[in-house]
Amino acid sequence: MPSRSMAGWRCSACGGLITSVDDGWVEWLATEGAHGDTVLKGVRLVHRTRPGGSRQSACHYDFRNEFRKNRSIVEGLPLARFVGPDGLMLLLFFLALGEMPKDDVLELAKRVQIPGYEQTRELFQEARDKGVVAPAIGERYYLQSEIEALFRWAGHKGKPVRAAQDRALKQKRAH
Numbered sequence: 001m002p003s004r005s006m007a008g009w010r011c012s013a014c015g016g017l018i019t020s021v022d023d024g025w026v027e028w029l030a031t032e033g034a035h036g037d038t039v040l041k042g043v044r045l046v047h048r049t050r051p052g053g054s055r056q057s058a059c060h061y062d063f064r065n066e067f068r069k070n071r072s073i074v075e076g077l078p079l080a081r082f083v084g085p086d087g088l089m090l091l092l093f094f095l096a097l098g099e100m101p102k103d104d105v106l107e108l109a110k111r112v113q114i115p116g117y118e119q120t121r122e123l124f125q126e127a128r129d130k131g132v133v134a135p136a137i138g139e140r141y142y143l144q145s146e147i148e149a150l151f152r153w154a155g156h157k158g159k160p161v162r163a164a165q166d167r168a169l170k171q172k173r174a175h
């Protein structure tokens, strides 16, 4: 089991680390579809508040901008609502509702529910290319044993997983 000290999430807005569940916020944009239905998009995990502590985090969608752009309404819930069995139930509810992009909900579910997934997800491509792991279930769906192997591999290379993850992220952004 990956160690608890590895916990934390990458903020989709600033790229910094969200170090506790209470510091996380899940937000998305709601628009009206062509047939008057609700369409949700842009699901992301961000900092809940600025480290200084102002109520509205700089990492949140700017509700005025989003409304001006395409009449989108910013909606969100604390990250705490998505963890544990009740969080999994909420995620399943979002999937069943079908308003959010399915891939966004699935990725969010893995990031908050699967130990070690968040810390290793950016590294799997490189590890797979180098033959370190061959995911048994499928691409982006990793077993705990595979996540552990990835932690060992990153550690063996003498690079903390977080630093290696930073590198992977930078490479991804550069493309």
Ligand SMILES: [Zn+2]
Pocket (backbone or CB within 6 Å): 011, 012, 013, 014, 015, 016, 046, 047, 059
């Ligand atoms: Zn942030």
